[in-house]
Amino acid sequence: MRLFKKGQGATEYLLMLAAVLVIVAIAVYYVTSTGPSAVITGSATLKSGDNTVVEFTPSTSMTPTTIAAADYEWAVYDGATLKGSGSGASDLERGIPLEFDAGTTELSSGFKVKIKYGDTWYDAATIA
Numbered sequence: 513m514r515l516f517k518k519g520q521g522a523t524e525y526l527l528m529l530a531a532v533l534v535i536v537a538i539a540v541y542y543v544t545s546t547g548p549s550a551v552i553t554g555s556a557t558l559k560s561g562d563n564t565v566v567e568f569t570p571s572t573s574m575t576p577t578t579i580a581a582a583d584y585e586w587a588v589y590d591g592a593t594l595k596g597s598g599s600g601a602s603d604l605e606r607g608i609p610l611e612f613d614a615g616t617t618e619l620s621s622g623f624k625v626k627i628k629y630g631d632t633w634y635d636a637a638t639i640a
Contacts, residue, residue: 551575552604556625556637559611563618564596566639568625569609579604585628586612588619588639595619 552574559565566588581600588595596614604610604627612625619639627636 549575550629550632550634552579552627552629552634552636554625554637556639558619558621558639563620564614564616566612566614566619566625567609568612568637570604570606570636572607574604574606577606579629583629586636587626587628587633588612588614589624589626590620590622595623 552570554568554570554574556566556568559567568586579600581603584600584604585597586600587597596612596617596619598612602610621639623639624635625637625639626633628634
């Protein structure tokens with residue numbers, strides 16, 4: 513008596529290859545859809561003689577190196593309380609100081625400066 517062993521056919525190999533390709537496509541999609549990361553930090557002080565204006569200086573390692581004024585927003589918080597906010601008036605550039613004016617709201621050291629770039633708010637600095 514002879515026993516016949518049946519091997520896998522080409523169709524089964526093609527189905528396995530298709531499954532592997534689908535898994536790889538899903539992995540590539542998730543890896544590439546995370547978007548660019550940003551590092552937005554710096555130092556902040558109150559403007560001399562005006563406690564309503566924060567002077568913010570982005571660090572020299574800020575990534576990206578420049579953020580257009582239309583692409584970011586800023587806010588100053590005392591804990592969870594919003595003290596002032598606005599849209600970018602000038603480009604954020606590494607090492608170049610700029611001012612954020614909170615209007616009539618008095619600010620104080622220890623308040624947090626946050627920058628929104630893309631859909632993410634970054635804790636950029638604590639007012640010294």
